[in-house]
Amino acid sequence: MQHRVIVLGAGYSGAIAAGRLAKRLHREDVAITLVNSEPDFVERIRMHQLAAGQDLKPRPYSEMFAGTGVEVRIANVTGVDVDGKTVTVTGPKGAAQLAYDTLVYALGSGWNSQGVPGTAEHAYEIAGRPGALRLRERLARLGAGERVVVVGGGLTGLEAATEIAESRPDLDVALAADGALGDWLSPKGRAHLWKVFGKLGITVYEHAAVTRVDADRVATADGRDIPAAVTVWTTGFAVHPIAKATALKVTGTGQIVVDGMMRSVSHPDVYAVGDAALAMGAGDKPLRMSCASGGPMAWQAADAIAAGLTGGKLPNAPLRYFNQCISLGRKEGLIQYVTADDRARRAALTGRVAAVYKELVCKGAAWYVANPTFGLPVRRRRVTPDRAAKASAARASA
Numbered sequence: 001m002q003h004r005v006i007v008l009g010a011g012y013s014g015a016i017a018a019g020r021l022a023k024r025l026h027r028e029d030v031a032i033t034l035v036n037s038e039p040d041f042v043e044r045i046r047m048h049q050l051a052a053g054q055d056l057k058p059r060p061y062s063e064m065f066a067g068t069g070v071e072v073r074i075a076n077v078t079g080v081d082v083d084g085k086t087v088t089v090t091g092p093k094g095a096a097q098l099a100y101d102t103l104v105y106a107l108g109s110g111w112n113s114q115g116v117p118g119t120a121e122h123a124y125e126i127a128g129r130p131g132a133l134r135l136r137e138r139l140a141r142l143g144a145g146e147r148v149v150v151v152g153g154g155l156t157g158l159e160a161a162t163e164i165a166e167s168r169p170d171l172d173v174a175l176a177a178d179g180a181l182g183d184w185l186s187p188k189g190r191a192h193l194w195k196v197f198g199k200l201g202i203t204v205y206e207h208a209a210v211t212r213v214d215a216d217r218v219a220t221a222d223g224r225d226i227p228a229a230v231t232v233w234t235t236g237f238a239v240h241p242i243a244k245a246t247a248l249k250v251t252g253t254g255q256i257v258v259d260g261m262m263r264s265v266s267h268p269d270v271y272a273v274g275d276a277a278l279a280m281g282a283g284d285k286p287l288r289m290s291c292a293s294g295g296p297m298a299w300q301a302a303d304a305i306a307a308g309l310t311g312g313k314l315p316n317a318p319l320r321y322f323n324q325c326i327s328l329g330r331k332e333g334l335i336q337y338v339t340a341d342d343r344a345r346r347a348a349l350t351g352r353v354a355a356v357y358k359e360l361v362c363k364g365a366a367w368y369v370a371n372p373t374f375g376l377p378v379r380r381r382r383v384t385p386d387r388a389a390k391a392s393a394a395r396a397s398a
């Protein structure tokens with residue numbers, strides 16, 4: 001009897017985990033199903049580019065996973081029963097229940113309005129493709145001189161403001177940050193940020209915590225009223241509510257709490273990776289929601305599952321950071337070198353070299369996802385009989 005592994009979500013982390021499992025485990029012993037709502041891979045790290053009018057390369061899962069042994073199922077996950085070990089999905093053929101022996105939860109995240117009044121009605125977001133396309137359409141209708149205010153001074157806000165300003169120099173672009181611009185960066189990184197923002201003519205509102213969004217303006221906690229024909233909301237990500245509705249141990253915000261192997265601390269048959277999971281990194285600090293964390297989390301989970309089924313060694317993926325790669329439009333960039341626990345070092349790479357570096361990182365990430373089993377040594381281990389027996393006993397008693 002095959003061991004059934006279901007991977008929910010085929011973003012950066014889910015697709016990598018599924019591909020790695022397919023390469024590690026023998027096809028006769030495991031059935032790997034990858035469930036995703038969209039039929040093609042969405043390069044989330046390029047959503048600001050999509051919004052600014054650039055077109056992205058289509059990457060259908062049917063091509064990416066052809067011949068890998070991974071069954072791709074295009075369906076929307078609506079619920080998970082971690083005690084019954086089933087997943088409920090709805091697809092073109094209606095609702096269905098899928099049974100698993102091991103689950104990898106990788107449903108990612110969406111935008112986080114943080115409950116600020118007016119965001120749902122008036123703000124645009126770029127955390128996913130539908131939002132980015134909606135903003136793209138709105139920006140295309142804006143006339144010269146009209147105001148775009150990007151709210152959020154984190155990585156996504158910096159990338160969005162510069163991308164929009166560079167592609168539409170006729171617009172009046174501003175950024176509202178609740179702290180100082182790039183206050184977590186090194187002095188060199190901050191200076192470069194100010195230089196690029198100056199060159200692109202972006203107005204910066206610092207210490208501007210936005211507390212309300214209206215159709216034509218945003219209001220800040222300290223009483224400022226900032227005019228905005230379009231408000232782009234980029235103040236972090238929020239996970240989908242599916243995990244919170246299960247018996248899994250989750251954080252207050254709904255991330256699944258996992259151990260060092262990316263295994264749920266409450267349900268050992270469930271692994272969680274990417275934005276959906278709360279895992280500790282270097283210095284015992286939670287890993288940041290990012291592609292940079294999602295990849296190593298996926299390697300760790302896939303290799304831990306393979307080790308558990310075949311008796312191999314437990315993995316030790318590098319759950320740490322090296323740099324923050326920030327695009328500042330297509331011609332400028334900033335690579336901020338960081339410590340293992342994500343604090344800025346003095347060194348930073350700037351300018352066109354940094355833009356090329358960031359572009360290579362984005363291309364590399366997409367290529368890696370699009371070639372899920374490439375380059376991994378073929379070590380399709382057999383699931384050991386006693387471990388398979390344990391798995392089917394667990395299945396029978398479920």
Ligand SMILES: Cc1cc2nc3c(=O)[nH]c(=O)nc-3n(C[C@H](O)[C@H](O)[C@H](O)COP(=O)(O)OP(=O)(O)OC[C@H]3O[C@@H](n4cnc5c(N)ncnc54)[C@H](O)[C@@H]3O)c2cc1C
Nearest residue numbers: 009011012013037044045077107108274275289290291292
């Ligand atoms: C504009 C922007 C720029 C960014 N830049 C960077 C960067 O430079 N570096 C970096 O490290 N990170 C960056 N990030 C963050 C990064 O994109 C995310 O952290 C990363 O995509 C998380 O990967 P994931 O696999 O957890 O989730 P995702 O990539 O979001 O994948 C989740 C998958 O699950 C699917 N899904 C969701 N819900 C359901 C459901 N109910 N049913 C079925 N399928 C579902 C989705 O379709 C998707 O395919 C950026 C994000 C944005 C928005």
